[in-house]
Amino acid sequence: MAAELTFSELFRQAKRSAVHLEMRDGYMRSDPRFVSWRQAPQSVPAENDPASRPWLALMQEITTRGVEVRRARIFSEPMSDYLRFEHHLTPSNVEAGEQVRWLPRRKVSDLALPGNDFWLFDDSLVVFLHFTGDGELSPEGDEERTTEPAIVQLCSTSFEAVWERAVPHEVYRPV
Template sequence: MKLIQGEEFVDLFRAGAWKRAFHLETQDEYLIADEHEPFRKFLAGEPDDYEWCRSWDTLINEVTSTGKQVHRVRLVSIPHVDYTRFGLTIAPLNIQAGEEIKWLPRPLIDSTELAGDDYWLFDDRLVVFVTFKEDGDFGGFAVTEDPVIAAHCVAIRDKVWGLGVPHADYVESDFAAAK
């Protein structure tokens, strides 16, 4: 595996050859430094200008405007933790930028059928594992084109994508209403 950071990851999105990128998020909470203040504002009920996520949405808009697809499944516990509620407020911005987002409540899948890690999958062949530091902050990415690992991630993607609930349906569902 090759370890990459920052712009190297962004370059994967800008590379011309891929057609579909898929992201699986497996954690209920993320302690990403860039999100500390926006998350604090969310919890306090303060307004947010969402400037902190504009570079991501600009990148997604850039790649999806060329016909590429960016899909994401967020695995979530029921009832939702505060971070999931935060994610539900940000998802419309990501969707407007071109992502297709589905939510997968944990009760709908056997945890043994999942990967233990968050990952990105580009065209069924390139797997980019998201790594985290001991304190929970983002650590970087581990990239592989190992066909066995890729096939495993494809099988997981197909399973969770089929079970996931599209954002618009999810926010109206009993899962989203659970307290």
């Protein structure tokens, strides 16, 4: 059953797609990479190396076999320090095979969006991610999985609406 699979296994099981909608202005502010970047914003050692960022190796693995991975980020302007950090790291994600787009929050007021960030795998499984107010993963349970058709449809429709309006990473420059 999907609920028993690890997050990495969900990606490896994906056949066609994995899409991610991010809607927060900050995440994991305790991340040592972020702390280091804040001290020297143009330098985060080894962040382009899949050996030091297992996420990049995973993205290369699954996109090479044809799974489309798309990430859309909704954010406030001016952009928070944490999202500037993510923007700084995103070229490595793109090089690993992810497609990433950015959409200012003021451009989503007329869209119906779920209340939490999510991953949607093969248009059939939604994994909602739960964070605390300061952006850390929730100790009460950081994810919730569902295959409920109405929820899958909401997430799919929401993601596609954001994706259509969003600016590709290669074009977007932080304000």
